[in-house]
Amino acid sequence: MTVEVNLGDGGKAVEAVRNELVADGAPAALAAGDPGLWGPKARSEAEIRLGWLNLPLTSRELLPEITKLVEKAQAEGLDHVVLAGMGGSSLAPEVICATQDVPLTVLDTTDPHQVRRALAAPIERTLVVVSSKSGGTIETDSHRRIYEKAFRDAGLDPAEHMVIVTDPGSPLEQAAIEAGYQVVLADPNVGGRYSALSAFGLVPSALAGADVRSLLDEAAAVQPLLEGAEGNPGLDLGVLLGAHALHGRDKLVLRDAASDIIGLPDWIEQLIAESTGKEGKGILPVVGADAAEADDQYVVSIGPDGAAAVDGPLGAQFLVWEYATAVAGRVLGINPFDQPNVAESKENTTAILEESGDGPLPAGTPILTDGPVEVYGEVPGDPKNLADVLTWLLRAISERGYLAIMAYLDREAAFDAAPVGESSFEEMTETWAGADVATLRALLDYRTDHAVTFGWGPRFLHSTGQYHKGGPAAGVFLQITGAVTDDVEVPGRPYTLGRLQLAQALGDLRALASRGRPAVRLHLTDRVAGVRHLLSVAEEL
Numbered sequence: 001m002t003v004e005v006n007l008g009d010g011g012k013a014v015e016a017v018r019n020e021l022v023a024d025g026a027p028a029a030l031a032a033g034d035p036g037l038w039g040p041k042a043r044s045e046a047e048i049r050l051g052w053l054n055l056p057l058t059s060r061e062l063l064p065e066i067t068k069l070v071e072k073a074q075a076e077g078l079d080h081v082v083l084a085g086m087g088g089s090s091l092a093p094e095v096i097c098a099t100q101d102v103p104l105t106v107l108d109t110t111d112p113h114q115v116r117r118a119l120a121a122p123i124e125r126t127l128v129v130v131s132s133k134s135g136g137t138i139e140t141d142s143h144r145r146i147y148e149k150a151f152r153d154a155g156l157d158p159a160e161h162m163v164i165v166t167d168p169g170s171p172l173e174q175a176a177i178e179a180g181y182q183v184v185l186a187d188p189n190v191g192g193r194y195s196a197l198s199a200f201g202l203v204p205s206a207l208a209g210a211d212v213r214s215l216l217d218e219a220a221a222v223q224p225l226l227e228g229a230e231g232n233p234g235l236d237l238g239v240l241l242g243a244h245a246l247h248g249r250d251k252l253v254l255r256d257a258a259s260d261i262i263g264l265p266d267w268i269e270q271l272i273a274e275s276t277g278k279e280g281k282g283i284l285p286v287v288g289a290d291a292a293e294a295d296d297q298y299v300v301s302i303g304p305d306g307a308a309a310v311d312g313p314l315g316a317q318f319l320v321w322e323y324a325t326a327v328a329g330r331v332l333g334i335n336p337f338d339q340p341n342v343a344e345s346k347e348n349t350t351a352i353l354e355e356s357g358d359g360p361l362p363a364g365t366p367i368l369t370d371g372p373v374e375v376y377g378e379v380p381g382d383p384k385n386l387a388d389v390l391t392w393l394l395r396a397i398s399e400r401g402y403l404a405i406m407a408y409l410d411r412e413a414a415f416d417a418a419p420v421g422e423s424s425f426e427e428m429t430e431t432w433a434g435a436d437v438a439t440l441r442a443l444l445d446y447r448t449d450h451a452v453t454f455g456w457g458p459r460f461l462h463s464t465g466q467y468h469k470g471g472p473a474a475g476v477f478l479q480i481t482g483a484v485t486d487d488v489e490v491p492g493r494p495y496t497l498g499r500l501q502l503a504q505a506l507g508d509l510r511a512l513a514s515r516g517r518p519a520v521r522l523h524l525t526d527r528v529a530g531v532r533h534l535l536s537v538a539e540e541l
């Protein structure tokens with residue numbers, strides 16, 4: 001494992017931060033699990049959150065149990081694995097499975113259309129892993145209820161098709177035991193976003209067909225390096241992240257640079273945004289962007305190439321980024337193990353659902369309609385059309401600010417426009433990009449020097465959502481929702497997935513608006529036509 005770090009202009013500042021950490025004995029103290037490294041306020045939380053340091057060793061104890069589960073699933077012909085889990089309970093398995101090229105369907109959405117896609121797979125061959133550390137996450141609870149019904153409707157016993165991963169003592173453990181489900185208990189001394197090498201990362205990945213022992217071996221190989229002051233990749237990276245942020249370079253552009261690992265930036269995004277984005281401070285990860293000229297941005301690459309690059313196998317990457325994030329937390333003077341502002345949007349969502357009863361949700365009235373796109377929110381200057389609204393949003397970004405696009409839509413919808421195997425790879429990619437709302441990020445990025453991020457809702461609420469509300473008050477927010485034509489009931493609950501999804505969008509908007517941040521919601525009355533229109537307007541700006 002190597003970490004190549006070119007200190008560039010920030011050289012002296014970075015060196016000063018490193019010297020102070022080394023003088024304080026921080027690298028060895030962190031490796032030894034000292035909970036006092038983040039100050040007295042963070043101590044009690046840190047005392048129960050440092051188990052990730054030992055996972056390369058302790059997770060080996062899970063391997064026999066995992067092997068049995070895998071053998072059982074194989075014997076029963078369960079080869080379609082669905083993972084229901086949000087944030088730290090699904091981001092690592094997604095990277096592990098993509099990197100090892102084994103199929104895993106990740107459900108970290110309340111979009112009914114996307115959930116319908118998963119439900120369309122052969123149910124008799126489906127194994128659902130329900131992963132939730134707290135056991136109380138509304139999206140995951142909804143997926144469990146939906147699949148339980150789907151299995152029963154197909155004459156199948158849910159207990160034969162479900163595996164639960166949760167913390168000991170969670171409400172989910174209780175419910176799962178009562179229902180007779182297979183349960184794997186995770187290490188409770190590991191927080192969600194640090195849980196890649198715990199049962200949360202390993203169980204669903206192994207069931208999908210990944211080799212998880214090798215991940216532990218890779219992490220174990222880098223572990224001894226994390227104790228020292230020299231040749232310590234976690235320290236080098238953490239110093240870089242922390243020192244840059246201290247000096248105003250707080251946008252971390254993450255790039256995949258010819259590595260064999262697929263999708264690691266999305267996992268890093270949650271780790272860093274949720275760990276550091278609080279108390280008005282933080283580091284904003286920017287995924288999918290090119291190197292920017294702006295002086296609040298810098299690039300770290302995954303792979304062998306780049307001025308600052310983290311190169312090494314996936315298991316080692318997980319551990320090094322976690323260590324680096326903990327170091328950056330110390331440098332910034334924050335607690336890297338809590339997420340104090342995530343609950344706010346969740347509470348708003350619950351309140352909105354309760355206040356609305358059986359009636360419509362408080363979506364408001366559009367200030368204008370441009371073809372298949374309705375615009376909601378306060379936009380000064382009497383905007384006439386969508387182009388005016390987008391132009392205003394871009395202008396509203398302050399110096400050192402950023403624009404966050406948050407799309408509460410089906411992240412696989414663009415597949416419908418570009419079916420695999422029907423045209424050349426280049427044609428397929430072009431068609432895909434023209435139908436994928438995520439393309440908006442690049443189109444708007446092209447028109448501003450400021451950082452532009454993109455997140456799928458509600459997935460990002462468990463990731464960058466913490467930074468949006470707890471980090472520097474510098475965000476401008478563009479929310480996108482869409483009409484639901486094929487909703488999904490949530491058994492035993494008074495809402496459908498579509499209703500929950502819209503309530504989540506409105507709940508987060510309420511939290512952002514209460515901070516006085518510029519925030520607009522675009523609603524696509526026809527999803528396909530709406531995305532096409534939005535992209536063509538952005539292209540013409």
Ligand SMILES: O=P(O)(O)OC[C@H]1O[C@H](O)[C@H](O)[C@@H](O)[C@@H]1O
Binds near residue numbers: 086135
């Ligand atoms: O695993 P769960 O308890 O369901 O939590 C899933 C996610 O929920 C919350 O939003 C936290 O902020 C995340 O850090 C966590 O990964």
